[in-house]
Structures are given as C-alpha cells and as structure tokens.
Amino acid sequence: MELLYKILFYISGFIIFWGMIGYPISIKLIGKIYKDRKLGKDYSYQPTVTVMVVAHNEEKVILNKLNNIIELNYPKEKIEFLVASDNSTDKTNKIVKKFINEHPDCNITLYEVKNRKGKTNAQNEAQKHVTTEFLIMTDANSIMDKNSVKELMASFVSEDIAYVTGKLSFINQEDNEISNAEGSYWDSDLAIREVEARIQTITAGNGALYACRTKDYHDFSPIRSHDSAMPLYYALQRRRAVVNNDALVYEKAGEIIEDEFGRKVRMNRVILKQILPDIRIINFFKYKWYPYFYFGHRTCRYLLWISHLVLFVSNAFLVTHSLVYVLVFIGQAVFYLLALLKMFTKSNNKYMTLIYYYCVTVFAQWVGVYYIITGKAKPFWEKAETTR
DSSP states (O other), X not given: OHHHHHHHHHHHHHHHHIIIIIHHHHHHHHHHHTTTOOOOOOTXXXXXXXXXXXXXXXXXXXXHHHHXXXXXXXXXXXXXXXXXXXXXXXXXXXXXXXXXHHOTTSOEEEEEESSOOOHHHHHHHHHTTOOSSEEEEEETTOEEOTTHHHHHHHTOOSTTEEEEEEEEEETTTTTOHHHHHHHHHHHHHHHHHHHHHHHSOOSOOOTTEEEEEGGGOOOOOTTSOHHHHHHHHHHTTTOEEEEEEEEEEEEOOOOSHHHHHHHHHHHTTXXXXXXXXXXXXXXXXXXXXXXXXXXXXXXXXXXXXXXXXXXXXXXXXXXXXXXXXXXXXXXXXXXXXXXXHHHHHOOOOHHHHHHHHHHHHHHHHHHHHHHHHHTOOOSOOOOOGGGO
C-alpha cells in the first residue's frame, strides 16, 4: 500500500504543481523562444458584422449596452445589432423595443427566446437569423471599446483563424479584495493566452467578447459554453483561435465571494467532460502544441478538485515514512487553515485572501462535479448582481 500512496501522492502533487506553477513558467519560457512570432492584423479588412448581445433580465444594464454598441467605430453600413433576449421577464425587452424605435437608423433587432435554456441556446437560436459574414458575441454587462470591432476583424488575416477573442479588463479590480483576487488570476491567465495564440491557438476564450465567421458557427449543446467549446472545436479542425489584446471590453468583477463562487460553480457545469473532451487532442503529430497547451492549461486545472483531496489523504498515510512527507502535510494543513481563518475573521491580508480565493475555486469544482453527478447541472443561471 505504501507504493500506491506514493504513486498517488506524486501524481496528484505534479498535477497541482504543473497546472498552477509549472505550466505558466514553461509558457513564459516558450514565449521567449518564439518572441519573433507575432499575430498579424489587416485594418483594411472590414467585412459585414452582426454584434449579438445575449441578455436575460438585464434591465439594469441593457440601456448602457445599447448606447455603447451604437457608438462603435465601424462603418455603419456594415454593422448590425441583434439582442437575443433569453426569455426575459423584467423590462429588458421593453427597453430594447423603445430603443429600437428611437434609433431607426441603427439596424437593431430584438430576438425573443420563448423558452429559457441558457446563453448558448439563445445564441444558437438567434444566430440562424444572422446574414452578415461575421458574428461578434458580447454580454449585456460588458462595455466594448469603440475600436473593438475593428480590432477583432483585423485579426482574421487568414482562413485558418476561425475565432478571435478580445481582452477583458475589470474596471473595479482595485476596489475590493475579492475583485482584486479575480483580477490578479485573470491577468496571469491573459499572459498565458497571449503566448498560446502567438504560437498556435488558445485553449479557451472569453465570453465577454469574441468573434467567428457566421459560416463557421456550430450549434453547441446548451449545457456547454462557447468560452471553452469553440476554441476546442476549431482546434480539432486544425484551425486557430487567437486573442487580440487591443480588442478591449470592460466589466465589473464580482465583489463578494458568493458571486464569484456561484460563477465558478456554473463554469464547472461540464468539468468532467472537459478533463479530456476528445481523445484526438493527445495526437502531438497532428495537433502540434495544442495537446501540451490543453494538458497544462485545462486538464490539470480541471483536476484540481480531486488532486488536492488525493494529495492530502495519501500524504496523511505517508507522514511516518519521511520528514519530507511531514513537512508537506504540515504545509497543506497550514494552507487550508489560513483559508478558514480568512473566512471566519474577514482578514484583509493579501496573501490570506489569495489562498482563500484559490480554495473557494477548488471547492467550486467539487460542487460542479456534485451537480453533474446528481443531474443538477443546468445551462442557465442567475447573474451575479455585483458585476452589474
């Protein structure tokens, strides 16, 4: 049994280390090797575009969003707007209809989804009414930079680029310890994606702002999210999903842990399938860098929930065998105790907050797995109010 515990200890430890430390460091080093490889842009490329805004009960922010998108810096004759209202029961539809009547020259359409099945289903239904060459999707609570559409389109310099995501920036990152923790995590993730995009393709996008060719759109299952589904779908076609950090979009990060926890639980509604979503991606000869990117950036992180448990339990059985195991076990115990201390004392210590935030993220994975096993995972959710 000792051998089994050691195997479990080192495998789980490696997964945690590689996903959170090893892979980000390796990507930084690989990025330096490929420092001369850059993503091209062609600003003369200005195809017809539909900007789709998906909304469910967004009466608080939908007017700001509408005023935002009609001011985008793109030829008016080449841009259309489509609001996909996912069975909204508040004043969202009324506000959109009134705005359309007041701006008859802006080519805005409201598509009302009759049965609420979530964001992806709303996109699937509304997309069938799109006639432009490209489709840009954005959230109701996201504010797009005036040049974001121009930037996204400029990135489609070749047919092999099938998906382009923008750069999400949190406007309240410094306002709150929780929003700061989320912002810090997101900044590190953006750095990884920038290198992945330059070398080949990213492993996940950003739901606040992204674009694809209308002809390349695929009807994904409503339980899935475009953030993770689209880059994988195109990668398996040996096409590229890239990020344009000049295509800016702004949002508020969650300011209370309940909002962030709920959001992360929803993000993990298909976590078990995402660990290895398709056996084909392990083919290094065919997909080149992508298997390496996916294992480090996705698989390892999607295994954190079970890896932390296995590491702790196997370590407990090994503490009598070596001082190393004793020290690691003490380190784990202190780590979790600091998270609990933060939760009960509401300390403002920066490092305790980061540890607490990380533990909440891992626990959210456990809840996501529980929902999957019990059949409670749903394609829709209630929005986080502090992000509005």
